[in-house]
Amino acid sequence: MAEQRIVAIAGGVGGAKLAHGLQLALPNAGALSVIVNTADDFDLYGLRICPDLDTVMYTLAGLANPATGWGIEGDSFATLGMLARYSGEPWFQLGDRDFATHVHRTQQLRSGATLSEVTASMASALGIRAALIPMTDDRVATMIDTPDGRLDFQDYFVARRHGDRVLGVQFDGISLARPCESALRAIAEASAIIFCPSNPIVSLGPVLAVPGMRDAIERSSAPVVAVSPIVGGRALKGPADSMLDSLGHEVSAAGVAALYLGLLDGIVIDEADAALAEQIESSGMRVVVTRTVMQSYEDRAQLARETLGFAATLAATLPAP
Amino acid sequence: MAEQRIVAIAGGVGGAKLAHGLQLALPNAGALSVIVNTADDFDLYGLRICPDLDTVMYTLAGLANPATGWGIEGDSFATLGMLARYSGEPWFQLGDRDFATHVHRTQQLRSGATLSEVTASMASALGIRAALIPMTDDRVATMIDTPDGRLDFQDYFVARRHGDRVLGVQFDGISLARPCESALRAIAEASAIIFCPSNPIVSLGPVLAVPGMRDAIERSSAPVVAVSPIVGGRALKGPADSMLDSLGHEVSAAGVAALYLGLLDGIVIDEADAALAEQIESSGMRVVVTRTVMQSYEDRAQLARETLGFAATLAATLPAP
Numbered sequence: 001m002a003e004q005r006i007v008a009i010a011g012g013v014g015g016a017k018l019a020h021g022l023q024l025a026l027p028n029a030g031a032l033s034v035i036v037n038t039a040d041d042f043d044l045y046g047l048r049i050c051p052d053l054d055t056v057m058y059t060l061a062g063l064a065n066p067a068t069g070w071g072i073e074g075d076s077f078a079t080l081g082m083l084a085r086y087s088g089e090p091w092f093q094l095g096d097r098d099f100a101t102h103v104h105r106t107q108q109l110r111s112g113a114t115l116s117e118v119t120a121s122m123a124s125a126l127g128i129r130a131a132l133i134p135m136t137d138d139r140v141a142t143m144i145d146t147p148d149g150r151l152d153f154q155d156y157f158v159a160r161r162h163g164d165r166v167l168g169v170q171f172d173g174i175s176l177a178r179p180c181e182s183a184l185r186a187i188a189e190a191s192a193i194i195f196c197p198s199n200p201i202v203s204l205g206p207v208l209a210v211p212g213m214r215d216a217i218e219r220s221s222a223p224v225v226a227v228s229p230i231v232g233g234r235a236l237k238g239p240a241d242s243m244l245d246s247l248g249h250e251v252s253a254a255g256v257a258a259l260y261l262g263l264l265d266g267i268v269i270d271e272a273d274a275a276l277a278e279q280i281e282s283s284g285m286r287v288v289v290t291r292t293v294m295q296s297y298e299d300r301a302q303l304a305r306e307t308l309g310f311a312a313t314l315a316a317t318l319p320a321p
Numbered sequence: 322m323a324e325q326r327i328v329a330i331a332g333g334v335g336g337a338k339l340a341h342g343l344q345l346a347l348p349n350a351g352a353l354s355v356i357v358n359t360a361d362d363f364d365l366y367g368l369r370i371c372p373d374l375d376t377v378m379y380t381l382a383g384l385a386n387p388a389t390g391w392g393i394e395g396d397s398f399a400t401l402g403m404l405a406r407y408s409g410e411p412w413f414q415l416g417d418r419d420f421a422t423h424v425h426r427t428q429q430l431r432s433g434a435t436l437s438e439v440t441a442s443m444a445s446a447l448g449i450r451a452a453l454i455p456m457t458d459d460r461v462a463t464m465i466d467t468p469d470g471r472l473d474f475q476d477y478f479v480a481r482r483h484g485d486r487v488l489g490v491q492f493d494g495i496s497l498a499r500p501c502e503s504a505l506r507a508i509a510e511a512s513a514i515i516f517c518p519s520n521p522i523v524s525l526g527p528v529l530a531v532p533g534m535r536d537a538i539e540r541s542s543a544p545v546v547a548v549s550p551i552v553g554g555r556a557l558k559g560p561a562d563s564m565l566d567s568l569g570h571e572v573s574a575a576g577v578a579a580l581y582l583g584l585l586d587g588i589v590i591d592e593a594d595a596a597l598a599e600q601i602e603s604s605g606m607r608v609v610v611t612r613t614v615m616q617s618y619e620d621r622a623q624l625a626r627e628t629l630g631f632a633a634t635l636a637a638t639l640p641a642p
Contacts, residue, residue: 096399
């Protein structure tokens with residue numbers, strides 16, 4: 001049997017947890033590639049901030065703050081406190097160790113490195129053996145249309161605590177963005193592709209919207225499996241539920257499955273949603289029902305093992321490439 | 322009597338102490354302008370670091386670390402520790418609060434602000450009423466010629482702990498540098514000009530070498546008074562003594578006076594150097610002998626009061642402009 005090569009596609013906190021589970025579950029962590037949303041990236045204090053990349057990086061490195069999901073566990077906030085004296089109260093929390101990530105990345109980008117190069121170098125420095133890959137080295141910016149007008153994503157998400165009704169979502173720059181070569185290569189060589197339980201609209205949505213990314217996944221002979229981020233009609237974290245609703249989608253695992261229709265061979269849904277399995281299977285994809293809420297490291301590894309096992313089963317039944 | 326307006330010219334630690342003393346001694350701190358050396362400035366981690374400006378700023382704000390002379394008292398080093406994971410062991414210490422200064426300054430400079438603008442804005446944010454003025458908004462870089470070749474100043478000063486014999490000193494960019502308008506205005510309006518006890522070669526040297534600065538001081542009708550940074554033939558801090566020696570100057574308060582000849586009306590020297598008073602006075606400048614070693618805040622204020630009193634005496638005896 002050929003060595004398995006797993007591609008995970010992830011946004012922030014929920015996606016990072018399953019990516020971490022895959023790293024724990026795989027006998028060779030180097031067999032894992034995680035392609036991460038960068039459409040939330042923005043500039044603050046003159047530094048390039050990549051919230052999803054950093055959340056996945058800190059999570060895979062075992063540094064993540066489990067209480068907040070973002071940032072580094074036990075980080076201090078002295079730099080931000082001093083910056084507040086110079087430029088007013090911060091609306092975005094950045095810890096002292098976290099600042100080092102943004103300072104180093106910004107310096108490397110200004111020196112001509114690509115985002116994928118500096119990301120790979122930082123992940124390696126933190127001892128991560130999985131490949132951490134931004135969806136693109138080009139700049140893409142998620143914009144949120146609300147009754148108050150169009151908002152930058154972090155303005156909507158952090159400053160306004162995702163309290164606005166979402167009327168539309170745009171990814172500025174997406175049509176000119178090119179997928180990272182390393183992402184396309186990982187997809188082409190994958191033995192399974194996992195859509196992590198991240199927001200399908202603003203986390204996995206931008207990744208799949210990078211020109212060429214969806215084609216690469218469709219061309220792959222590997223089974224494609226999603227884990228639903230909606231459990232019992234609610235998002236475990238963030239605004240995916242209200243966003244799906246206001247954009248006219250069904251707020252359920254079935255609604256998530258419908259958004260990925262044509263890409264997925266199967267979807268993992270929570271026990272709370274077992275009643276939806278038949279409806280989803282009627283759309284032509286296979287369903288596994290299990291416990292998907294990840295509270296411990298063992299929960300992450302267990303969900304990863306079940307998802308990998310599901311993908312292996314699907315691979316055995318898929319037509320040969 | 323017209324309001325006194327005091328200009329202090331300063332480098333790092335020693336100069337900052339007397340500038341602080343002047344701030345403490347003056348009834349109106351707003352009457353003080355401190356013109357600071359920027360030829361030590363450099364880039365690190367993609368950030369613009371201005372060691373002397375920051376030392377003076379933190380000292381005037383009451384934030385300086387009295388143990389080291391540089392940095393902020395009680396600062397932590399989490400950002401630097403994390404940066405070390407990404408890019409190796411640091412050779413220059415930067416605290417977490419200190420990082421905020423460099424991040425904010427770099428962002429403002431990249432946004433088009435001048436160094437004097439961002440310096441004034443930061444000093445004001447830290448509650449400093451004195452005017453803190455870089456010698457120039459242009460880039461000047463001190464280079465040190467040694468038996469091992471030409472070194473960047475911070476390489477010589479910090480990384481190699483000023484252990485190399487200094488064969489020559491160059492200020493790259495100095496011929497094109499323009500003095501800050503606010504510095505020239507402060508000098509023109511000054512009722513006294515104080516050369517703080519900083520290294521005459523690499524701290525005050527660059528300030529006086531900015532084209533137009535020396536002329537402005539010579540044109541001023543205000544008394545010009547230095548406080549010697551050499552006490553008993555030794556620099557209180559840093560390499561001024563060995564640098565004077567290897568460059569062929571007398572390592573004494575008299576040697577300092579000789580370097581400033583033509584600019585000074587008087588010099589304040591330490592009690593330890595009382596025997597030099599006659600020699601210095603024979604060169605045509607007046608001398609005050611007092612205790613110049615500043616250990617406490619009261620020492621700083623006392624030396625400032627004596628220096629101001631000396632300048633006032635000189636003003637009374639100088640020819641009218």
